[in-house]
Each structure stands twice: as structure tokens, then as C-alpha cells.
Amino acid sequence: MTDTAGKVTIKGLAERLGMSKASVSYALNGQPGVSDATRARVLALAAELGWYASSSARALSQSRSDAVGIVLARSPEEVGSESFYMNVLAGIEAVLSDHDMNLMLRMVAPGPEPRRDLGVYRRWAGERRVDGVIVFDHTVDDPRPSMLAALGMPHVLVGAAVDAEPSAFGANTTVDQGRDAGTVMEALHRLGHRHVAYVSGPQRLTHEAARAAGVHAHAARLGMTAAVSHSNYTADDGAKATIAVVAGVVPGSALFPTALVYGNDLMAMGGLRALKQLGLAVPGQVSVLSWDDSILCQLGSPSVAALARNTMDLGRRSAQLLLEAVAGHHCANAAMPAGVLQVRETLAGVLP
Amino acid sequence: MTDTAGKVTIKGLAERLGMSKASVSYALNGQPGVSDATRARVLALAAELGWYASSSARALSQSRSDAVGIVLARSPEEVGSESFYMNVLAGIEAVLSDHDMNLMLRMVAPGPEPRRDLGVYRRWAGERRVDGVIVFDHTVDDPRPSMLAALGMPHVLVGAAVDAEPSAFGANTTVDQGRDAGTVMEALHRLGHRHVAYVSGPQRLTHEAARAAGVHAHAARLGMTAAVSHSNYTADDGAKATIAVVAGVVPGSALFPTALVYGNDLMAMGGLRALKQLGLAVPGQVSVLSWDDSILCQLGSPSVAALARNTMDLGRRSAQLLLEAVAGHHCANAAMPAGVLQVRETLAGVLP
DNA sequence: CTGAAAGCGCTTACAG
DNA sequence: CTGAAAGCGCTTACAG
Numbered sequence: 001m002t003d004t005a006g007k008v009t010i011k012g013l014a015e016r017l018g019m020s021k022a023s024v025s026y027a028l029n030g031q032p033g034v035s036d037a038t039r040a041r042v043l044a045l046a047a048e049l050g051w052y053a054s055s056s057a058r059a060l061s062q063s064r065s066d067a068v069g070i071v072l073a074r075s076p077e078e079v080g081s082e083s084f085y086m087n088v089l090a091g092i093e094a095v096l097s098d099h100d101m102n103l104m105l106r107m108v109a110p111g112p113e114p115r116r117d118l119g120v121y122r123r124w125a126g127e128r129r130v131d132g133v134i135v136f137d138h139t140v141d142d143p144r145p146s147m148l149a150a151l152g153m154p155h156v157l158v159g160a161a162v163d164a165e166p167s168a169f170g171a172n173t174t175v176d177q178g179r180d181a182g183t184v185m186e187a188l189h190r191l192g193h194r195h196v197a198y199v200s201g202p203q204r205l206t207h208e209a210a211r212a213a214g215v216h217a218h219a220a221r222l223g224m225t226a227a228v229s230h231s232n233y234t235a236d237d238g239a240k241a242t243i244a245v246v247a248g249v250v251p252g253s254a255l256f257p258t259a260l261v262y263g264n265d266l267m268a269m270g271g272l273r274a275l276k277q278l279g280l281a282v283p284g285q286v287s288v289l290s291w292d293d294s295i296l297c298q299l300g301s302p303s304v305a306a307l308a309r310n311t312m313d314l315g316r317r318s319a320q321l322l323l324e325a326v327a328g329h330h331c332a333n334a335a336m337p338a339g340v341l342q343v344r345e346t347l348a349g350v351l352p
Numbered sequence: 353m354t355d356t357a358g359k360v361t362i363k364g365l366a367e368r369l370g371m372s373k374a375s376v377s378y379a380l381n382g383q384p385g386v387s388d389a390t391r392a393r394v395l396a397l398a399a400e401l402g403w404y405a406s407s408s409a410r411a412l413s414q415s416r417s418d419a420v421g422i423v424l425a426r427s428p429e430e431v432g433s434e435s436f437y438m439n440v441l442a443g444i445e446a447v448l449s450d451h452d453m454n455l456m457l458r459m460v461a462p463g464p465e466p467r468r469d470l471g472v473y474r475r476w477a478g479e480r481r482v483d484g485v486i487v488f489d490h491t492v493d494d495p496r497p498s499m500l501a502a503l504g505m506p507h508v509l510v511g512a513a514v515d516a517e518p519s520a521f522g523a524n525t526t527v528d529q530g531r532d533a534g535t536v537m538e539a540l541h542r543l544g545h546r547h548v549a550y551v552s553g554p555q556r557l558t559h560e561a562a563r564a565a566g567v568h569a570h571a572a573r574l575g576m577t578a579a580v581s582h583s584n585y586t587a588d589d590g591a592k593a594t595i596a597v598v599a600g601v602v603p604g605s606a607l608f609p610t611a612l613v614y615g616n617d618l619m620a621m622g623g624l625r626a627l628k629q630l631g632l633a634v635p636g637q638v639s640v641l642s643w644d645d646s647i648l649c650q651l652g653s654p655s656v657a658a659l660a661r662n663t664m665d666l667g668r669r670s671a672q673l674l675l676e677a678v679a680g681h682h683c684a685n686a687a688m689p690a691g692v693l694q695v696r697e698t699l700a701g702v703l704p
Numbered sequence: 705c706t707g708a709a710a711g712c713g714c715t716t717a718c719a720g
Numbered sequence: 721c722t723g724a725a726a727g728c729g730c731t732t733a734c735a736g
Contacts, residue, residue: 007480009729020707025731035705052478056411057729060712065408067456076442076664081647083432090428093459102481104419105457107445126404128359129454235651269651276653295433299587299621301628301653312428361713372723377715387721409713412728707736713728720723 008049017045028053067102068322069130071117073110073137078233081266083294084311088158091315092134099323104130118147125151132170132326134158134318139204154325158318161206164333170325171333173318177207180307180339181214184289187341188259189222192350193287196226197257199241199267203230208263211291227257231267238267239274246278251285258350259287265294268304272346283348293342302345309339360401369397380405419454420674421482423469425462425489430585433618435646436663440510443667444486451675456482470499477503483678484522486510486670491556506677510670513558516685522677523685525670529559532659532691533566536641539693540611541574544702545639548578549609551593551619555582560615563643579609583619590619591626598630603637610702611639617646620656624698635700645694654697661691
């Protein structure tokens with residue numbers, strides 16, 4: 001509170017110190033061109049007066065906003081109840097704040113038709129409000145990478161497929177869903193399961209397409225049968241899909257799936273509920289496994305077996321890649337480690 | 353892609369149109385000073401070329417950043433698993449984007465000692481990076497309101513106590529925890545409960561202090577006894593607190609709490625788990641109620657009774673108040689509606 | 705090592 | 721209704 005008459009600026013510092021604005025700027029930014037003694041005087045006064053560079057002035061002269069943007073195009077309910085997003089965001093934020101970058105977050109209604117998220121990217125690019133963006137939920141024929149490239153906007157896809165190409169505008173974090181499908185299917189095979197149903201999220205998501213392909217491939221290899229149905233990532237949809245999968249199939253018959261795998265934790269919880277209503281014992285008659293781990297799975301009763309991934313780390317790596325892209329460096333994609341199966345109460349062997 | 357040679361600016365528009373930058377600016381901003389015909393020409397060209405005002409240039413000249421900041425000082429785990437935050441954020445975001453404002457989000461480690469969040473506010477104010485902030489988790493003797501006032505930063509407290517004073521820098525959304533405590537205690541009383549334990553979050557949070565006071569007051573009024581213990585908002589802490597509360601107390605004895613109320617959904621889930629391990633039947637021997645509703649409560653097995661509030665709306669109202677404060681208007685606090693009891697499987701009457 | 709000057713892209717009194 | 725000019729607070733070649 002040294003100065004009530006407006007904010008302290010570089011000009012103010014220069015006047016008090018009796019030198020030019022340029023020298024003050026050089027001193028403040030660690031640039032050469034000032035003596036150590038001068039630099040020390042400048043820094044001391046700046047600290048004393050609580051000077052900070054105006055973000056807009058700096059952004060205007062440097063053409064950098066020091067901000068990174070994220071547009072989430074899912075419903076608040078989903079984003080709020082699936083801890084995946086917040087965990088990834090936390091990882092991203094940790095890296096960004098370490099580098100004095102800021103995170104700009106926008107949520108738009110998920111309506112697929114007039115994709116409002118595209119307008120946000122266009123606007124952010126036009127306003128030069130962010131230096132780059134991190135893209136969630138990569139879809140088949142996703143318009144965003146090419147659009148962002150056309151806008152000259154650095155970007156990183158979070159958890160893309162292994163064959164997603166890194167571009168001049170950024171590399172991606174990738175998850176090998178086929179490998180993870182192998183982990184899941186092999187575990188089920190080992191427990192004696194031969195008929196598996198995968199209740200997937202929307203198939204336009206590339207990671208779900210990759211999972212479905214992986215499930216089928218590994219089933220074939222292991223001599224199992226697998227049915228994949230596509231649904232949405234909510235508990236209600238998980239319940240509906242479950243009923244559709246087991247309805248009319250006699251438990252114990254050759255066609256009955258003894259294991260149900262779900263694309264996320266919410267669907268698994270909804271599925272559990274549906275199975276209970278149908279009078280099917282978990283894991284006595286059917287095992288349940290979620291492809292995403294979360295506190296929901298851990299605290300559920302019964303607790304839900306899940307494939308756990310380090311989502312904070314996924315965020316961290318994605319942010320690091322974006323910072324590289326913003327700095328103009330070319331990088332390779334960053335492959336994320338394999339998911340690890342968390343065996344819990346819903347997973348058991350098949351009785352002979 | 354009309355113009356590859358750099359972004360289109362107001363100067364560029366003016367040159368193509370053969371007029372001054374000022375006129376173009378007036379036309380673009382809906383200011384008087386240009387004819388309708390001129391304005392139409394300008395807007396048409398701007399739309400054609402995809403012009404957007406540079407956010408930094410506009411911020412520099414208007415001394416407004418068109419951004420609002422939020423610092424979350426809880427662990428990513430908590431923020432991720434408690435849907436409360438994301439829901440409030442979604443409500444905030446909906447209002448902000450309606451007003452062409454942006455949301456800047458930062459998460460800092462919750463370590464209480466060298467409160468890193470304060471540094472973020474100071475920096476944001478110094479850099480003029482945000483026009484105002486929305487403050488979560490108001491605490492007793494919270495240093496933030498006075499600090500933000502000293503910084504001249506408009507701010508709004510989310511879900512403050514009813515006696516939180518609105519200031520020249522913003523009003524607050526308030527929640528009458530005493531009234532909600534009445535809802536909870538009366539419902540329990542009606543079911544025959546006479547001994548209640550409230551497992552609260554940290555008592556430095558003003559809303560928890562208010563709840564504890566409300567629980568005690570209503571217990572006294574209704575002829576009940578209430579014990580309040582303070583813990584943290586995690587499932588593990590909920591479990592530990594539960595064990596501490598019921599350990600050594602004989603079920604059915606006069607001292608045994610027949611109803612356990614928890615400060616949030618995570619603690620309630622942890623408490624449920626502990627009760628199961630202790631061999632106590634829910635709701636047969638003890639009822640469980642969470643002061644926050646969430647998908648965890650809905651999907652739990654048994655499903656957990658909860659006091660539901662409209663958290664999206666809490667976010668919306670908070671954002672509206674902040675926009676008023678940023679605009680320099682004085683407002684009254686906005687009182688949020690009463691919580692509504694969601695009766696679920698964990699809540700039952702006491703057997704005589 | 706230091707200073708005067710131009711520029712980043714807007715907005716906004718102020719003359720015409 | 722329109723234009724020339726100053727200013728927002730920085731950074732950065734460019735001379736000295």
C-alpha cells in the first residue's frame with residue numbers, strides 16, 4: 001500500500017531510480033545491458049513497491065498471452081462426476097503454474113450439431129487470448145486438429161490413439177488402448193471368462209474405437225467371444241446398455257456374458273445397479289470391470305475392479321508437450337504407461 | 353484464410369475501407385459517431401476477414417482483462433472426486449461466457465501454512481490479469497477479503513455465512529446453514545432419532561462452524577443430543593471419525609448415536625464403509641446422511657440420504673454478483689434457497 | 705553499460 | 721459524421 005495513486009509502472013520505477021524505462025525493463029527481465037549493481041537496485045525497488053508487469057502490455061508487445069486454453073464439451077454433470085477431467089486438469093495446472101502460465105477454462109454444451117467449441121477456438125485465436133490449447137475427447141474425423149493448425153494455434157491431444165500424428169503445432173500424449181485391452185482380456189481369460197461384453201462410450205471417440213478393436217482382436221486371439229455395444233458415459237446409459245446386453249440371455253447358457261466391461265466408472269456403477277435389479281449376482285454370476293478407475297469404484301459396494309491409469313500424469317505430460325509446442329520446438333508423441341488392473345470385489349473367476 | 357500475412361487488425365480494416373482507425377473502432381464497438389451505412393460496411397468486412405479485437409490491446413487500453421479468476425486450494429483428489437466444485441464452476445462458466453468473460457483457473461496445494469493462494473491473488477492483481485475473483489471455502493479469520501479489498505480487486509464469496517458483509521468490492525452468495533441444520537435435525541427427530549453425531553469438515557471453514565452451531569441449537573430445541581467432531585473431507589477421514597464416534601459405545605445404549613450426519617459425500621461413503629466393518633447395520637442400527645448430495649450418494653449401495661442443493665445455481669448467482677461488482681455496482685448478498693432432503697436407503701426410523 | 709524512440713493494437717477525447 | 725493524435729505499459733532494436 002505504498003502508493004495509492006494508481007499502479008506502479010515501469011515508468012514510475014524509472015523516474016524514481018533516475019534511469020530510462022529500457023534499463024529498468026532489461027534489469028527486470030534478466031536481460032544483458034545493465035550492471036549488476038543497477039539490476040539489484042531495480043529489483044529491490046520493484047519488490048518494495050510490489051511491481052508486476054502488466055499482463056496486457058507484455059502480451060501486446062511480445063505477442064504472447066502466457067495462457068493456455070481448454071474447452072470442455074461435455075455436460076457439467078459428466079465433467080463433475082467423472083473425476084477424470086479434474087485430475088487431468090490438476091496435472092496440467094501443476095506444470096503450467098510452474099512455468100508461470102495461466103489456464104483458461106471454458107465449458108460448452110455438448111450438443112454435437114452446431115459445435116460451439118469450434119467458435120471458442122476461433123475466437124481465442126483471433127483475440128490472441130491463449131498461446132495454445134489442450135484438446136480433450138479426440139473423435140473420429142475430429143475437425144479440431146486441422147482447424148487449429150489453420151489458425152496457427154499450437155495444440156496437444158490428451159490421450160490420443162497411438163497412431164495420432166504429431167504435427168508442427170504440437171505432439172500428443174497417447175494411450176495404447178489395444179495394449180490395455182490385452183491386459184483386461186487376458187485377466188478375464190485367466191479367470192475362466194470366455195464371453196465378454198464391452199459397454200463402450202460413444203464410438204465416435206477414437207479411444208473407444210481403439211478399445212473396441214482391441215477387445216475384438218484379443219478375444220479372437222484368446223479364443224473368447226466379445227460383444228461391444230456403444231452408449232453414453234452416464235450411469236443411466238450404463239444401466240440401459242446392461243439390460244440390453246443380458247436381457248433374454250439365460251445365465252449359464254453359452255451366450256451369457258460372464259464379464260461386463262464398462263467404458264467408465266459411471267457406466268459401471270449404473271450397470272451394477274441394473275444387474276442387482278435383474279437379480280444377477282456380482283461377481284457370482286457376472287464380473288464387472290471399469291476401464292477407468294476412480295473413487296466411485298473404490299468406495300462402491302461392492303467395490304468395482306478397474307483399470308487404473310495415472311491421470312494426473314497424463315495432464316502433466318500433455319501440458320509439457322504444449323509448452324514445447326508454444327516455444328516452437330518439435331516433439332515426439334509421449335506414450336503413457338500401461339493401465340494397471342485393480343482387482344476388487346466385482347471381479348471373480350467363473351465357476352466350472 | 354484470406355490473409356496469410358499476419359493477423360488482420362483495425363489498421364488493416366481501415367486501410368481497405370479507406371477510413372480512419374477511429375471510425376472503424378466506433379463502428380465495431382457499436383459506439384455513436386458513424387453512419388449506419390458505414391457501420392454496416394465495416395462489420396461486413398470484419399466478419400469476412402474474421403477480425404477479432406486483440407485481447408491484450410483492448411485490455412491495455414481499457415484496463416479490463418475480461419477474465420475472472422478462481423484459485424482452488426484443495427488437493428486435486430478432493431476437487432476431482434467431490435463434484436461440488438465442478439458443478440459450481442459449470443454454473444459460473446455459463447454466466448461468464450454469456451457475458452464474453454473468460455475463466456482463469458488455478459489450483460494450489462492446500463498446505464495451510466505458507467498459503468500460496470494469497471500470492472496468486474497478489475500477482476493477478478499486479479499483472480491486472482483478472483477483473484475479479486470468486487473465492488471458495490471461506491474460513492474463520494479469512495485473510496482474503498481484506499487483502500482483496502486492499503488490492504482493489506472485486507470479489508465474491510461462494511456460499512458464505514448469512515452474516516458475511518457485502519463490501520464495496522462485491523456481495524456474496526450465502527447459505528443459511530442454521531436453517532439447513534433445522535431441516536436435517538427435524539427430519540431425524542421425526543424419525544425418532546434422539547442422539548445424533550455430526551462428522552464435520554474442518555472447523556476453520558465458516559460454513560462448518562455455522563453447521564455445527566445449527567446442529568447444537570436445533571438439538572437443544574428439539575430435545576436431542578448432538579455430538580460434533582471435526583475431520584477432513586476425505587473418505588478415509590470420514591471412516592476414522594466414524595470409528596472414533598461409535599467405538600466403545602454399545603449400540604442401543606442411551607449414548608449411542610442412531611444417526612450419523614457427514615459434512616460431505618466422501619466422508620459419508622467412508623463412514624458407511626467403516627460402519628460395515630464394525631458390523632453395524634445401516635439403516636437398521638444407524639442412519640447415515642450426507643450434507644452434500646452427489647452421484648456418489650445416488651449410486652452408492654446402499655444409496656445415501658443427502659441434503660441436496662442446487663450447486664450449478666450457486667455458481668451462476670456468484671458469477672452474476674461478481675459481474676455486478678466488476679461493473680462497479682453495489683449489490684446485496686444473494687441468499688441461496690434451502691437444501692432439500694433426499695430420502696434414500698441409509699435413512700430410516702428408530703425402532704422402539 | 706545506458707537512453708531516446710518506435711512499435712505492439714486497440715480506445716477515446718478532441719478538433720473539424 | 722469523420723480523422724489525426726495521444727495514450728494504455730510494456731519490449732526491443734538502435735545509437736551513443
